[in-house]
Amino acid sequence: MSDALDRAEDARQRGASIGPGTLLWGRLDLVRPELVTIGRGCQIAPEAIVLCHGSPDGWQPVTIGDYVYVGLRAVILPGAVIGDDVVIGAGAVVPRARPIPPRVVAAGNPARVVRQRTPEEITEFRRKMARWQPDAA
Numbered sequence: 001m002s003d004a005l006d007r008a009e010d011a012r013q014r015g016a017s018i019g020p021g022t023l024l025w026g027r028l029d030l031v032r033p034e035l036v037t038i039g040r041g042c043q044i045a046p047e048a049i050v051l052c053h054g055s056p057d058g059w060q061p062v063t064i065g066d067y068v069y070v071g072l073r074a075v076i077l078p079g080a081v082i083g084d085d086v087v088i089g090a091g092a093v094v095p096r097a098r099p100i101p102p103r104v105v106a107a108g109n110p111a112r113v114v115r116q117r118t119p120e121e122i123t124e125f126r127r128k129m130a131r132w133q134p135d136a137a
Contacts, residue, residue: 004043011036019066021129026050026070032059039066039084041129050076060096067126085122089114 004023012018015033019040026048028036035052044050048070050062060078064070068082071090079096082088086100089107100106103122104113 026074029053035059035061037061038064039068041067041126042069043129044070045072045074045090047072048074048076052078054078065102067122067129069125085117085125087117 008024016036022042025046026044029052065084070088074092080094081099083102085103087105092111093109094111
């Protein structure tokens with residue numbers, strides 16, 4: 001876990017906005033780190049990637065809300081917006097044209113809402129992620 005916390009801290013020091021307690025195993029586009037915003041208590045799984053370039057429109061910011069899980073090998077494309085308490089499935093591709101609303105599970109290419117998350121699921125994920133928050137006991 002400390003490697004994931006260290007990677008998040010490194011991205012913060014380079015200029016990305018990453019909330020406390022976020023675990024970063026995947027890769028971020030850090031050529032323009034100021035375009036990356038990730039909320040608190042998130043998990044970016046191994047081999048997932050967050051991109052801010054490669055769009056026909058040039059550089060685009062990426063915004064990921066609080067308590068978001070981005071699955072293995074998912075791709076977050078330039079301009080993507082993901083709400084709070086979202087699960088992005090393994091291998092999903094999240095484009096700019098499809099903002100992901102809060103409290104859902106999204107999967108596929110392009111990512112689509114598969115279902116709503118239950119209040120119990122959200123509470124359990126937040127409870128598990130609380131241990132990585134700097135103010136956790």
